[in-house]
Amino acid sequence: MKLNIVVLAKQVPDTRNVxxxxxxxxxxxxxxxxxxxxxxxxxxxxxxxLRIKDLDPENxxxxxxxxxxxxxxxxxxxxxxxxxxxxxxxxxxxxxxADTLATSYFLSKAIEKIDKEVGHVxxxxxxxxxxxxxxxxxxxxxxxxxxLNQVTxxxxxxxxxxxxxxxxRHIDGGVETxxxxxxxxxxxNGSAAPARPCNAKRVMKYKYxxxxxxxxxxxxxxxxxxxRPYLTLGQWSIADCxxxxxxxxxxxxxxxxxxxxxxxxxxxxxQTLTSSDADIEGxxxxxxxxxxxx
Amino acid sequence: MVDVKKLEYYLNNPLMKRxxxxxxxxxxxxxxFEDAPVNYDDAIENYKRILAITDDVAKTIIxxxxxxxxxxxxxLENNRMVYASKTYENLDATRKAGLWGISMPRRxxxxxxxITVFSMLSEMVSAADSGFQNVWSLQSCIDTLYEFGTPEQxxxxxxRICQGETMSMDLTEPDAGSDLQxxxxxxxxxxxxxxxxxxxxxxxxxxxxxxxLVLARSEEGTRDGRGLSMFIYDKRDGxxxxxxxxxxxxxxxxxxxxxxxxxxxxxxCGDRKLGLIKYVMSLMNGARLGIAAxxxxxxxxxxxxxLAYAKERAQFGKKIITFPAVYDMLSRMKAKIDASRAVLYxxxxxxxxxxxxxxxxxxxxxxxxERKEMKKYSRLADxxxxxxxxxxxxxxNQNAYDCVSVHxxxxxxxxxxxxxxxxxxxxxxxxxxTTQLQVVAAVRYITNGTYLGIMREMLAEDVCNCMKPxxxxxxxxxxxxxxxxEKVKADENQDEHDFLARxxxxxxxxxxxxxxxxRDATNVPEEFAKSANVYVRMAEExxxxxxxxxxxxxxxxxxxxxxx
Numbered sequence: 001m002k003l004n005i006v007v008l009a010k011q012v013p014d015t016r017n018v019x020x021x022x023x024x025x026x027x028x029x030x031x032x033x034x035x036x037x038x039x040x041x042x043x044x045x046x047x048x049x050l051r052i053k054d055l056d057p058e059n060x061x062x063x064x065x066x067x068x069x070x071x072x073x074x075x076x077x078x079x080x081x082x083x084x085x086x087x088x089x090x091x092x093x094x095x096x097x098a099d100t101l102a103t104s105y106f107l108s109k110a111i112e113k114i115d116k117e118v119g120h121v122x123x124x125x126x127x128x129x130x131x132x133x134x135x136x137x138x139x140x141x142x143x144x145x146x147x148l149n150q151v152t153x154x155x156x157x158x159x160x161x162x163x164x165x166x167x168x169r170h171i172d173g174g175v176e177t178x179x180x181x182x183x184x185x186x187x188x189n190g191s192a193a194p195a196r197p198c199n200a201k202r203v204m205k206y207k208y209x210x211x212x213x214x215x216x217x218x219x220x221x222x223x224x225x226x227x228r229p230y231l232t233l234g235q236w237s238i239a240d241c242x243x244x245x246x247x248x249x250x251x252x253x254x255x256x257x258x259x260x261x262x263x264x265x266x267x268x269x270x271q272t273l274t275s276s277d278a279d280i281e282g283x284x285x286x287x288x289x290x291x292x293x294x
Numbered sequence: 295m296v297d298v299k300k301l302e303y304y305l306n307n308p309l310m311k312r313x314x315x316x317x318x319x320x321x322x323x324x325x326x327f328e329d330a331p332v333n334y335d336d337a338i339e340n341y342k343r344i345l346a347i348t349d350d351v352a353k354t355i356i357x358x359x360x361x362x363x364x365x366x367x368x369x370l371e372n373n374r375m376v377y378a379s380k381t382y383e384n385l386d387a388t389r390k391a392g393l394w395g396i397s398m399p400r401r402x403x404x405x406x407x408x409i410t411v412f413s414m415l416s417e418m419v420s421a422a423d424s425g426f427q428n429v430w431s432l433q434s435c436i437d438t439l440y441e442f443g444t445p446e447q448x449x450x451x452x453x454r455i456c457q458g459e460t461m462s463m464d465l466t467e468p469d470a471g472s473d474l475q476x477x478x479x480x481x482x483x484x485x486x487x488x489x490x491x492x493x494x495x496x497x498x499x500x501x502x503x504x505x506x507l508v509l510a511r512s513e514e515g516t517r518d519g520r521g522l523s524m525f526i527y528d529k530r531d532g533x534x535x536x537x538x539x540x541x542x543x544x545x546x547x548x549x550x551x552x553x554x555x556x557x558x559x560x561x562x563c564g565d566r567k568l569g570l571i572k573y574v575m576s577l578m579n580g581a582r583l584g585i586a587a588x589x590x591x592x593x594x595x596x597x598x599x600x601l602a603y604a605k606e607r608a609q610f611g612k613k614i615i616t617f618p619a620v621y622d623m624l625s626r627m628k629a630k631i632d633a634s635r636a637v638l639y640x641x642x643x644x645x646x647x648x649x650x651x652x653x654x655x656x657x658x659x660x661x662x663x664e665r666k667e668m669k670k671y672s673r674l675a676d677x678x679x680x681x682x683x684x685x686x687x688x689x690x691n692q693n694a695y696d697c698v699s700v701h702x703x704x705x706x707x708x709x710x711x712x713x714x715x716x717x718x719x720x721x722x723x724x725x726x727x728t729t730q731l732q733v734v735a736a737v738r739y740i741t742n743g744t745y746l747g748i749m750r751e752m753l754a755e756d757v758c759n760c761m762k763p764x765x766x767x768x769x770x771x772x773x774x775x776x777x778x779x780e781k782v783k784a785d786e787n788q789d790e791h792d793f794l795a796r797x798x799x800x801x802x803x804x805x806x807x808x809x810x811x812x813r814d815a816t817n818v819p820e821e822f823a824k825s826a827n828v829y830v831r832m833a834e835e836x837x838x839x840x841x842x843x844x845x846x847x848x849x850x851x852x853x854x855x856x857x858x
Contacts, residue, residue, distance in 0.1 A: 196387070196390040196391075197347060197350055197351045197354075197355075197387055197390055197391040198347050198350070198391065199347075199390060199391055199392040200329075200343075200344050200347055200391060200392035200393060200405055201329040201392050201405070202329075202392070203343045203344070203347060204328075204329035204330075204331075204340045204343065204344075205328040205329045207339065207340075207343060220335065221332070221336070224332070228328070230328075
């Protein structure tokens with residue numbers, strides 16, 4: 001069965017091991033001080049895509065779409081190293097400063113373009129959320145803009161059959177299995193299977209693969225770009241995707257960050273209660289008075 | 295765990311240029327295979343990338359699984375071996391990462407990597423779990439099938455190994471351990487020429503593998519090595535049962551099996567009667583290098599564990615790393631690692647050059663210069679392999695022992711990794727030829743002056759100024775060595791010669807490893823000067839003692855030693 005899968009992936013600062021200089025004086029993330037990595041839950045999403053591909057490698061195609069500055073081309077390479085077939089970097093000066101609304105707009109326009117020009121898109125997979133924003137909004141917004149079904153918090157795509165995807169998703173206190181007709185947008189939870197390692201042969205094959213904007217032109221291997229077309233990765237601007245500048249980047253982002261505060265939770269006062277009837281009755285009364293229970 | 299950046303130093307060795315040139319046949323694959331390098335720099339870049347992939351698999355999958363694998367171990371189910379459950383995860387990860395068929399040509403689906411790079415990967419895998427390193431690195435048995443198998447056998451089996459099928463070498467039997475001439479497993483031919491194997495093999499590492507190389511007696515009525523041939527047994531054909539899995543002290547991730555061959559179909563590999571004298575020797579040399587790499591990986595892990603503990607643990611109001619008695623141990627451990635790497639990669643480079651030339655000689659006629667080069671490096675590889683295997687495997691044991699010592703009482707507690715390293719290391723100086731057998735393999739190069747020639751040549755090399763005083767001290771050790779060896783030879787007593795061989799071997803190893811370290815310290819003083827300083831001191835300590843031992847020894851003294 002022919003199946004085209006797009007994996008949405010983001011390059012993020014590694015906020016898992018932060019040092020002292022992780023934040024700027026203004027309270028924003030100091031991207032220069034943190035290594036740029038493949039957003040962890042996007043790796044879980046990629047693994048789900050590759051597992052579908054494993055079942056029918058010839059007919060299932062996996063493409064990576066990432067939005068970011070030229071260096072985010074590394075995300076596409078990381079995808080290719082693990083088994084993806086191709087990828088597109090969405091890069092444009094005017095897409096800088098995008099919030100989730102503007103990001104999902106640009107992504108959805110790119111998916112529409114892939115659907116029209118490359119091949120019908122059956123499944124869009126992405127991580128639940130990125131570790132630099134933790135919003136979990138982009139996947140659902142992409143589904144909304146494309147008018148597609150969406151399944152969030154997925155842990156495993158169990159099967160694709162008769163134009164339907166059966167998906168196990170993580171819910172509070174357990175899991176549930178849902179069936180969704182294709183095309184569908186699926187966001188994957190961090191509790192899903194981890195991504196496979198990079199493959200030696202694929203790394204050797206694709207190690208010099210770059211988007212045109214990543215190139216300086218004086219690379220010792222420049223002449224390979226002439227003879228090996230697979231070393232040139234897809235790269236699209238806002239205009240390439242037929243998107244509206246007003247809805248991209250800062251211009252298309254209604255979200256405004258007014259302030260960032262560092263919150264430290266601490267117990268200011270505490271009281272000790274025993275299991276005596278009097279103490280318990282006192283507590284219940286207090287909770288009722290403060291409308292915490294009722 | 296192994297620091298990839300440290301290994302890159304060994305990729306910068308000047309011999310690598312020649313190795314890459316030979317291995318890549320002047321980059322002939324570049325238009326045919328997308329993963330083939332286009333030039334030297336590209337090949338080195340590929341090697342670095344593969345080191346990084348292996349590092350990732352070792353650190354994120356194999357090491358985190360290692361404790362569970364050690365505790366669970368393999369088990370027997372309906373005459374089949376079942377790995378510890380996490381071993382399957384490790385295998386799956388190495389397959390997805392494409393770390394199979396490492397040394398095989400690309401036309402079979404291999405990565406065409408030099409043995410030097412394979413040894414680096416082995417070291418990293420071993421630091422993560424030395425038991426799993428066996429299961430994975432036994433893929434190098436395919437080198438022997440590639441070398442001696444028919445084109446049909448190559449086409450049938452090599453692609454399967456490149457896809458991640460596992461291997462074993464079925465050599466030892468209940469009555470044939472170190473003495474493989476006594477192998478009794480019987481190989482007979484049906485009327486149609488099909489070979490059948492019958493008998494028992496014991497202590498077979500990864501013995502329920504997919505493809506076995508088997509040493510068997512094909513010549514009825516013979517009793518020595520000349521009646522043995524090598525066979526390929528394909529598990530898909532059936533006929534071999536696992537009767538027992540050994541319950542071992544360590545390397546629980548590596549199943550050790552007793553196999554029963556019941557009329558198992560097999561293919562002859564290479565020529566009859568050359569099984570032991572040619573093919574097993576080839577297998578063994580590869581395996582010994584593998585154990586050297588395994589040893590270095592464990593040496594490193596033992597050091598890392600000890601260092602981390604010494605930095606954390608405080609006694610008498612101070613971190614224990616500040617006590618001379620503790621940093622004495624740590625510095626020796628570190629020096630042994632650096633010396634071990636020096637000899638491991640030197641050996642691997644020698645093997646790479648002569649093996650690749652040998653391979654080329656099957657494609658075309660070598661030039662007279664190439665034949666000379668092949669002979670030179672083959673001889674060096676033969677001399678260095680027993681030194682590499684023996685010295686590194688003993689050091690792995692010493693580092694594991696010191697790792698426990700640095701941990702104090704905690705080192706004796708099962709919750710700490712130190713005890714596992716100690717258990718795992720113990721087999722390294724036993725299997726694939728005990729240290730005592732490495733001495734036997736090395737002794738002829740001691741008495742014929744090969745090592746002495748190498749020492750004198752290396753002494754004549756330029757070293758940086760800061761290493762000159764140490765070099766002069768090593769020169770004195772070489773004189774002591776020469777005197778001791780001459781004394782043993784002059785005594786002309788075989789028993790005394792055999793008895794003192796180990797001391798002569800140790801002196802050889804101490805001196806050659808010292809000289810290799812001086813070279814490294816000259817190249818990158820900030821990385822190796824300390825280790826060179828510590829190691830040469832250890833060499834002095836042992837060589838002076840061994841010299842005295844040998845010089846004062848008379849054949850009559852043996853009577854004090856003969857055990858009754």
